[in-house]
Amino acid sequence: MLKAEYQQRGPVPQDVIAAVPFDLPELGAGEARVKVLAAPINPSDVLTLTGEYGMLPPLPAIGGNEGVGRVEAVAADVEGLKPGQMVLLPVGCGTWRSHLQVKAKQLIALPEADPLQLAMLTVNPPTAYLMLREFVDLKPGDWVIQNAANSGVGSYLIQLAKIRGLKTVNVVRRESAIDTVNAEGGDVVLVDGRDLHKRVREATGGAAIKLGIDAVAGQSTDHLAQCLAEEGVLVNYGRMSGEPCQVTPSSFVFRDVTLRGFWLAKWFQKASQAEQMQVFGELIGLIAQGKLKTRIGATYDVSEIQQAVAAAAAGERDGKILVVPK
The missing domain is CATH 3.90.180.10 (Medium-chain alcohol dehydrogenases, catalytic domain)
Structure with missing residues (x-):
């Protein structure tokens, strides 16, 4: 052993x-x-x-x-x-x-x-599942934007969004990751950059994006914030860049964007046993059926x-x- x-x-x-x-x-x-x-x-x-x-x-x-x-x-x-x-x-x-x-x-x-x-099952799928569910009341046809889209959580988020009828803008940090995210069903896949909001607007036809998911932090947080609609919610759950989240005041002041944090360990502390089993039960079924991988x-x-x-x-x-x- x-x-x-x-x-x-x-x-x-x-x-x-x-x-x-x-x-x-x-x-x-x-x-x-x-x-x-x-x-x-x-x-x-x-x-x-x-x-x-x-x-x-x-x-x-x-x-x-x-x-x-x-x-x-x-x-x-x-x-x-x-x-x-x-x-x-x-x-x-x-x-x-x-x-x-x-x-x-x-x-x-x-x-x-x-x-x-x-x-x-225990970490990445519920993280993606809960970030899609807990912060914004999304309806079929709504858009979500995320960075680190080629990560484990990013992959699950694309699949879970598609199951719910949501569309995803997927941001990656290198050109070589684009094909992988496209193959997983990302509706729009773009490389991060200062002009990201302009390219997102063009790719989505100016869709009002209500929810952003940030795993990178640093300047990438602001790049996502600029892509959100008025009163949009930006959820951070990591700092792959090693830097603190950066958001310019214009997103907070002029468009009332909200920055929130998500940590699965906190959710486990607060959720009842019934709530946890509901989430895991649904995810186990999807994985066992091959619909989530x-x-x-x-x-x-x-x-x-x-x-x-x-x-x-x-x-x-x-x-x-x-x-x-x-």
Whole structure:
């Protein structure tokens, strides 16, 4: 058995984590032993290793916040869960490992479907789903604009918008990403720049865009703000640029644009169990039916965790990096 553990944080994320062997104790009451099938590496995971994320686990820690596994054994008193079932792993349990042992009631049974796609259920799909739902009352035919459209969240947002009958303007930071976003169904795909609002107006026929989704921050926040209609809402959920959000007063003063923030961890804290299950139930169904998926760039064994983290932290990659224990 292997786990990807880090005992310190530092500016180069792959340098602080390593694969180390471990053993699990005998099953205790109410427990289940699970073989991990797949666990993604998200931008938030990289920021956790560098110490820049908003919520940091105590050290030493095992990397990984989401994933799926298959039950290998359950304690004698466990009901409703049996060996062989595919399950969703508990959020934040340290999923970059070959096996784990948790209370059976923390596991959610999943339908038999692609484990690589189901492994990404907990973070990116609900982030895209909730940003489309929580801030603006969008109707079929409405437009949404987002940057980082070639990211995992960006991919899910395009697909979820299309399911709802919404249209998307998708902004990327390099020409080489255009074809990928076009292939995923983006209605309009443009490279970011100071004249973005002019090109968006031309491409959409002057449509009133009510919602903007920003993952880049820096000047890119203002580029999106200039594209929004009066009283539009701009939601920031990341800072890929490494810079703070920048918005000129003209967007706030003359067009009453609102800048909001979204953090999935906060939503989990406030949402009821019923609300969480409603969201996950819908997303699980879409993923199991193949209606919701994202690109996979590469998979790595736990023993290759340093290469995996380096690949995930790289600026130019095409698809999600996952830890897939052999």
